[in-house]
Amino acid sequence: MTERIIIAGSGGQGIMLWGKILAQAAMIEGKFVTWLPAYGAEVRGGTAHCMIVISDEEIGSPYIDKTDTLIIMNQPSLARFKSRLKDNGLLIINSSIVEAGAKAKAKRYPFTDIAVELGNVRVANMVALGSYLAKRKTVSLKNILGVMKMMAPAGRDDILKINQKALDTGVKLRNG
Amino acid sequence: MEKIYSHPKSLRNLSTHYCPGCGHGIAHRLIAEVVDELGIREKVIAIAPVGCAVIAYDYWDFDCSEAAHGRALAVATAIKRVRQDNIVFTYQGDGDLAAIGTNETIHAANRGENVCVFFINNAVYGMTGGQMAPTTLLNQKTSTTIKGRDAGLHGYPLKISEMLALLPGVKYIERTSLHSPPEIIKTKKAINKAFLNQIEGVGFSLVEILSPCPTYWGMAPKASLDWIRDTMSKEFPLGRIK
């Protein structure tokens, strides 16, 4: 079993962190995993993205030509990455800021709106992570929570709590 | 009878390869005498330049490293940082320090590296055959300025010591000369001060030494000493700069 994931959005949306949390959890579960960021000047440009490969066997390329899962957090990312998705791949779209026009099969959720309702626009990424894990079950929620605890800044339980809440909300989302 | 003068221990008993009237032999000896007097021979690590003095390590009798042309102060920086108890100095010519190595010179000075620099300014490239140096005087004839250095074509003599004096990391700069016994004694005092600065942890110290090159100045040895006194030291005034 190999799962290839591309998540793309804009700088500040926590795209890289999304990938690192997933990759850390996969490592804890003893899986092979690679995380590859977009680097250089591009990080500050239109889109930020990272590529995560999680597998039961040794991983060849960390670079993804055709992806099993594509998570789109802003508009420019859709145009840039939609051709990378495999025919039967999973497409998750942040419908708060991405207009329709993608494949009909796409799962659309208003991650940004939900995050604002929860009280912090910056946790939209964790809502998206919850919704992804509900579909793919690549790693266990328990391990994701463990990683979140490990990575949270010391003495800031409030940050950890709102991120956990965002994750839970994401897990419980129905197709919008 | 009391022995009051002898060959320095830090200088091997060899004849040098330098031309008659060259200043390098005097500068080597002054450094060796000061090293002996301060009792630091077993702690010294010298960086020899690329230029006429490339084999200075054949003459000095203490640890030495060669450096690529211009890079002596990068090499010295690293040696001093990893061996803070050793005494580290570079010995560099004008092309080495003020042309190809300008970058290394300025940044080592700006970092305030606790090393000594002995900068031999003879206003010409000696080893390669008498080409223009950054410190060549206006109208001075060299093999690449056969009609004399022309400011419009070649720029002006580079006063790197004055430039370096602007940097807060630099603690001591003095320009001296080898053209007469009193000036040689002053040079030795300046070398001594630079070493003491390092020993006391004061920081970056540089002694610029105006030194004769009769061969590529096209002069007799005595005339070259006069030329330093009458001409070169007008462009590069002697004394404490910082």
Next chain:
Amino acid sequence: MKKVLISGNEAIAEGAIQAGCTFYAGYPITPQNELIAYMSSHLQDKGGVFIQAESEIAAINMVYGASAAGVRAMTSSSSPGISLKQEGISYIAGAELPAVIVNIMRAGPGLGNIWPAQSDYFQATRGGGNGDYHCIVLAPASVQESFDFMRVAFDLADKYRNPAMILGDGMLGQMMEPVKISNTRNKISKIKKSWALTGCKGRKPNIIKSFYMREGDLERFNLTLQKKYNQIQEKEQRFEGLFLDDAEVILVAYGSMARIAKSAVKFLRSKGKKSGLIRPITLWPFPKDIFKRLAISHKPLAFLVIEMSYGQMVEDVRLVLEGKARVEFLGRSGGGIPTEDEIIKKVMRL
């Protein structure tokens, strides 16, 4: 042993510290900036010396100085910066100083771009600077190897008093993978450096140099270097082989490229195609012996060399096989990476 998720660049830096490196000088350049950043905090914390140099040239000459003073020293950069370092690398080889140089390659020529490439193979394996010399060149293919090979590089550099280079690429430097970090600083091999500059207390002065003007001296010195290089070629060839016993097509790739080639080999095997892989780990010395053995023992149909360049290592493969086997090539550079599909198609057409 606990695993941590870190990037190749960070793994190299931590690997160097664990290997006893106490001096680092470098200059920022993408895609190896995480390495210099890691060194700036972690090396100093452990009592080492970190210097952000004014240029790549200054950085390599600082490494020359630190190594001359007897400590384990390294620098890192990416392709255009490594070009600038060639002066210092040649002097390090000429003065027989141990040092480690890391090149996280990006595409060229010139400023090129910042994407991964393997187009500095010639520069790394042929010497790169002036004179007859070689660096020992190691090519990690994973973040774990990026960590592990630092120890190997420092040990080989000390053993042979020779510069060693780690040749990675932007993908390897940037990617994160789980790594077992073994804390081995207390087990660092202590090679006595009686040649180092420490001050001449109780001994004759030491001189570090590469200048030999007396007639015959430089030729004699070069012959001793050549003897050393021959010894390295005999003793230090390293490679990973996969399915070599019955392979009819043998893929040859190193570093990041070898990971993709390995995936292709596994896929081809699953389709019944007898393919195999040679992954050179030392690029210099090139692992000649395995190629020679294979060319004699069972004649494979072909060797397919795959590189993120327009054909550099393929020349070594051709040289070592001396026309005894067919050698094909697949390469892309400038940011493009040969894909698994492209490799599979090429093999199927052979």
